[in-house]
Amino acid sequence: MKKLVTIIGMTASLALAAHSSAVSLSFACDSVGSGYNECKKGADAWAKKTGNTVNVLQVPKETDQRLALYQQQLGAKAGDVDVYMVDTIWPGLIGQHLMDLKTAMPAAQLKEFFPAMIENDTVGGKLVAVPWFTDAGLLFYRKDLLTKYGYKSAPKTWSELAAMATKIQAGEKKTNPKFVGYVFQGKNYEGLTCDALEWINSYGGGRIVEPDGKITVNNPRAAAALKDISAFVGTVSPSGVTTYGEEEARQVWQAGNSAFMRNWPYAYDAGNSDGSPIKGKIGVAALPAGTGAGSKPSATLGGWQLAVNAYSKHPKEAADLVAYLTGKDEQKRRAIQASYNPTMPALYKDKDVLKAVPFFGSLYDVFMNAVARPATVTGLKYNQVSNAFSTAVYSVLTKKATPEAALKNAESQIARAKGRGW
Ligand code: GLC
DSSP, X not given: OHHHHHHHHHHHHHHHHHHHTOOEEEEEOOOSTTHHHHHHHHHHHHHHHHSOEEEEEOOOSSHHHHHHHHHHHHHTTOOSOOEEEEETTOHHHHGGGBOOOTTTSOHHHHTTXXXXXXXXXXXXXXXXXXXXXXXXXEEEEEHHHHHHTTOOSOOSBHHHHHHHXXXXXXXXXXXXXXXXXXXXXXSSSHHHHHHHHHHHHHTTOOOSBOTTSOBOOSSHHHHHHHHHHHTTBTTTXXXXXXXXXXXXXXXXXXXXXXXXXEEXXXXXXXXXXXXXXXXXXXXXXXXXXXXXXXXXOOOBEEEEEEEEBTTOSOHHHHHHHHHHHHSHHHHHHXXXXXXXXXXXXXXXXXXXXXXXXXXXXXXXXXXXXXXXXXXXXXXXXHHHHHHHHHHHHHHHHTTSSOHHHHHHHHHHHHHHHHTTOO
């Protein structure tokens, strides 16, 4: 009996020791779609496993707003947030404030990611973030409505999309005045840079700034793209599309009020959630190609990483949380339960993942060939470049400038940002 008491006493004091060394982490994660809940599920599971706690913070919806906030915090060397979810375009912008995770992460796990993603997250030899989920622009369409109007497959070109959207919109508007053909991200922010890069690239109009640093934004193919797509505004797309981000577009679409939508993969699970009026009616395809020389389908590469604040007071635990969340099991859970694209090749061959999200298999090439924004080459100046581009595109969408004039303007602003070199 005496022995048992001692053992119980020992266990209690061990538990106490473990408890007193437990830490509380702050995690600035996601807020788009089911983002917050999914972050919390993962963080809670890690907390349960380790005895630590995680406070999942509320963050702004859009990437530009998040970046502005995080740059303020990091610029002040504030350690309040331990782990940040960072956009694929940010490593060059905030990498100097992020911890090098190369040795803090399990070596075997690091080998499981797509090498190009690890490369994107490596700045000056430091692994400043770990790939969590990747994104590529996709075309969402209503399977039921395509069938109803006699179409067998998704449109292959933007002009086919316009024709189909016109017909479906005219038919559906008779019973639903709110119905529109096509929604996308038309407001002036980073999301418009993503959409418009797809347009110009799909017409063979390059990548704004090429990987070698050359500024190519002002060219006739890019102008042709902007001319064609801007004609959607006020015809097959509502005039209000120039105020839409991802979530505004998704709200119209998920209410059953549009035939087509451009968005990221998360919209698949969201649209198929219980209670969604379009559950089971969603088709997913590659975005259309342009018409004319050099045209091809094109998707912008997006995605999010996890990073540890270099000023965190709990770097060890924070890195452990990052390792857990970016690990294969949690990525698999998030893929199946919320259609987040994994960052590990093996998960694109996983039967359970492919069953839950079939387009991870059928559109694998779209994800692999997605076009990166010129963030790596422009480094600290990426924001200026992206702003100049989206502002120019926005002026065309709102009919304030011709494509030619807008692109010329973007070119000179980008050249000014470049100065004597990137
Ligand atoms: C998505 C992408 C991200 C991009 C953003 C633009 O979140 O993953 O890379 O910057 O959309 O709105």
